[in-house]
Amino acid sequence: MIAPQEIIERITAAADYDDCFVIVAHNSQANLRWASSTLTTNGVITEQSVTVIAFVAIDGGMATGSITRTDVKADEYEEIARAAGVAARAAGKAEDAAELLTDSHMGDWGAAHAPTGPDVFSKFAPDLGEMFRRSQEDSIELFGYAEHTHSTVWIGSKGGVRLRHDQPAGRVEMTGKSHNRTRSTWEGRATRDFSDISIGDIDAGIRQRLQWQERTSQIVPGHYQTVAPSGAVADLMAYILYASPGRDAHEGRSVFAKKGEPGKTRVGETLAKLPINLFSDCNFPGLEAAPFNVATSSSSYGSVFDNGIALKNFDFMLGGKLENLITTRASSVTTGLPFAPFGDNMIMELPGASGDLDSIIAKVTSGLLLTTLWYVRIVDPVSYLLTGLTRDGVYEIKDGEVVGAVNNFRWNESPVDLLSRISAVGATEITATRELEGFGRTATPPVIFEDFNMSTVSQAN
């Protein structure tokens, strides 16, 4: 295959229009999947995509169009550049037009992609095999998935942009079931290189939770004081950010629109009673992410015209107050909001907060502890009501201690409204989402939600 840098140079040279950005993404991945304590699938995957974005001046503005291909041969440079130009002219004037970045350099442009592979599991796989053996002895079934990916992205343009970013990412998920699958629990970890993954810790967590399920009781639907671990909090906060394009709010069609006041948003409004921050920061330790904007297509969340622009912190909420909504440079003009592109990680914190999940549980006199949230969907975009299920363990808390397991629930809640019902927050920790597994870089704390709406009982376990 032809080197990404060569592909970019040749296509930008072949593009006979005003500007051309070429984004080459190269991904390598190794994965293992298991069920009932035996490996079920595995893979070593290599993927490449070449996206050519044409920018063509037309009467009254700038048009843009894009083409993406897996692989580009040497005799295809002119054709793919031409096809992107044709797509741009067909599209007509772009609403999100803005001045394109030029002459910008970042990263080790000339280096080849360093692929990951099965070697990343050299310690993890034997440890996993040992956990399989121990679990079989104790009639525990294990189900799970481990994945390590290394992604490299290069962005080049006719105007002299040459940017590169390397992104390692990994995750481990483990579901443990026992007693003829009537007990079930889950552990998740996010990692960059698997060096920090301890199978022993995962095993201990699985066994503790299965032990907690020795005593079970049925609880009726209702509103409960509910402890959410950091992963479940990350899932809910990520859903909030999905609802955060400033343009939609400005147009009145978002939970962040000011009702009855066209063109106004809720920026500046206090959402959380506690002075919580929710933001992205590409330099956050352990969650380092692309320091520049990457967009292969335009939407409410990003614009191809903003490709390559350096990212600053995106502060969605500071001190509990809605600070910013996601904008492109073009939508920042139409909405009057600051230009605020969203980064590739998410952090939630209460400055000064401390304590782990156990210390949050200890604050509860009578309530519930979740494990994970599942099948989350938007029910009502006006209030941003979500529905979903609790999964792999809900526990009853009495006087600061877990006293046993209860049934699962279908819940109906707005995470925006829930911000005002957070009554306690622990220390922020790097965590793994479950529902939104693609939302790979998150750090959130465990929290207590007041009056969490458990709508009906789910028989699932």
Add this chain to the structure above:
Amino acid sequence: MTHTVDPDFLALPLDSVSDAAIQAGLSLGASHVDIRIERVRTGVLELRDTNPETQTDDSVAGIGVRVIVNGAWGFASSPEISPSAAKRLAGVAVAMAKTSAPLTTEEIALAPEPVYANRTWVSDYEIDPFDVPGEEKIARLAGLNASLLKTKTVNYASAFTMFVKEQKHYADSYGTSTTQQRVRMQTAIDAVHVGDSGFESMRTLAYPAGHGWEWMGNSIWDWDSEISELPELLAEKVAAPSVEPGKYDLLIHPSNLWLTIHESIGHATELDRALGYEANYAGTSFATIDNLNTLQYGSELMNITGDRTTPHGLSTIGYDDEGVQAQEWDIIKDGLLVGYQLDRRIAARAGRERSNGCAFADSPAHVPIQRMPNVSLKANPVGPDLEGLIAGVEDGIMIKGDNSWSIDMQRYNFQFTGQQFHRIKNGQLVGQVKDVAYQATTTDFWRSMKAVGGPSTYVLGGAFNCGKAQPGQIAAVSHGCPAAVFDKVNVLNTVAEAGK
């Protein structure tokens, strides 16, 4: 119109690449080798009002090689399509299988299937959407949006269309070799009204289907008529009263019922799920194999089939991704669970003589797994039309169009919303209500089905984006169904659920 596989796909070195992978895998000790050479081209066009915002043309091509060595799987993929890459990948896959062997306690076996040599299959479509100029596509969608925007009710309109052409060459060490091509289209248009109390939207009821660009004319789906009716329906919804929560008879239109079938029957009868293979991710199923031929899933009016043969079905194919010929079979008969969805590995594990052809991988980079066929509810051959069904409802709601959906990890508890909720009193439609969600347990719901519409109410609905497996895969699938009536289903008010 009968198409053939595109010449530029056939011009790839399909046979030499396949032979290289198979020979290399066998020589390295594999007992089974299969290879897929794929090219999946996906176009997306999105308009905000009459302006194109997103226009992409994405082609993913490559090789996926899968082997069994000493009873363990190995898989490797690459975007490079060449004999040398295929040979190298076979080596990587064999090495991966050997590395995995210590973690594998279940010896992989595959149910047998006849050999099909040099078979070709192409789906039934007229116009390749990739042959249609971008200007023409934009003009069609912009015209539909413009019609909406002429009205007082619609403040914003958005259009989305996705079109896919999937080309696959499959070969295995038994001697099967298939080359296939299929095309599918999905289009949806949303109308939005913004008022003092918030906003309300309504989306078209058109379904995704195995058609080409001819889908966007008016001969198969009458887009112009639907768009002309949408503003008035939206205005009625904006002014509609909020539903009173409680138990209602629900007349569920096929534009909504397809999704309930997908979630509560389609996924629940995947045998890999029922056995636990998806326990960490997509979930399991209450319909475990000990329930086969004993579980009364629904009322006696309920007859569900699985197939990969329905014309224009999104899961329709000639041969699956393990070389199994497409079939049709019963899943639920007279309300009784009688069948599952299988791939070759799951069929062998369950002691079946043959897979029913449900293996699919969504890209060359992913391993084939058991995916959903077209799962459909049969119409009552002598059942009533829609007006007849409405006439039979004393106190209920007719639900049209899909929207929010959610179901638990064993497929018991579900909650769905919709696009339109038409109140029925004494057999008459009396206007819309809004803020409706219905919630039920799967077997309670299907056992409450008390009337099934006739063939005139039958529609082949479906989705492009069914998710399963890790790494995540998506699949397109159709669900045909008539309108049907369900007795006293729990209806929630979504505003009240939000505590407002």
